[in-house]
Amino acid sequence: MSSVKGDFGRGLILILPILVTVFLLYTLYSFLASVTPGIILNADTLEIVAPGTSEFARERVAGFLRVLTFVGFLALTMYAIGQVTETTTGELLEGLVDYAANRVPGIRVIYNASKTATETTFGSEGTLQTPVKLETWDGFRMTAFKTGRTTRDGRVTLFLPTSPNITTGFILEVSPEEITELDETVEEALTRVVSAGFGDADRAETDLEDGVTVVGELQTDRKRQQ
Known part of the structure; x- marks a missing residue:
């Protein structure tokens, strides 16, 4: 009985993180596909590029392209903001955001915790070392x-x-x-x-x-x- 329980536990340890990761990625993908506007990239637009395909397939491809476009735009935006923060104007704006966030009691805790975690993970200065x-x-x-x-x-x-x-x-x-x-x-x-x-x-x-x-x-x- 203990052997069966141990084998089940090892299998669960191997599979559960994969299932949770896939579920979170699918949830995030579905959320982005639903909130991104479909004015330009939609099933009707792809019918011109790929005529004869089903509407279901075109809609899925359009959703994937919208998510890809959104992620690319977000990455470029964060890169541009990162470049701006290296200037004097950017440092001033960052200081104003910190000041405003720390004035709100509820937001202050969440803001500082998320900022600390982000700086620890991605920051180039002050990053955890050895x-x-x-x-x-x-x-x-x-x-x-x-x-x-x-x-x-x-x-x-x-x-x-x-x-x-x-x-x-x-x-x-x-x-x-x-x-x-x-x-x-x-x-x-x-x-x-x-x-x-x-x-x-x-x-x-x-x-x-x-x-x-x-x-x-x-x-x-x-x-x-x-």
Whole structure:
């Protein structure tokens, strides 16, 4: 029974993320296809390009082209805004938006959380860098990230995120000799933090294969010896 349950669990772990991803992508695609205007790209327009095809097929192709056009336009718009923010005028506008958003109590929390998450993921400056281990108490280590900043007295500035919400955390200033750099990428370390530690499951399985003994196996061996 336990074997069947374990096989079912492993299959669920493999399939469920794929199903959730496909569902979210389909929902997003359906939403964009429904909200984008069909004045130019519609089934009637494609009838001129592809005569003889069914209206159902033309409508599906038109919806796909509308979504593709919308995503391309959105990407160009974000790129243009990014170029503008590098100028003095852009910095002034960004400051006005921050000021206005922080004046509204409800919007302030959502705005700052989403901005922090976006800057952490896509920002070119202030992006999380090398993941490190920091011994906060005797025998306890926590995962933190270098920010690329140092204090005037030479201490390294670290960001210690909370789990599983990495948009909140603590700013630490520690001596360089007190931290240990990890042989992993930022994405791997963030996965461990977001998953509340379960992101190390693959590494744990590898350690078991390399010779780490399971406690249950030790107890079974002892019973056999007795």
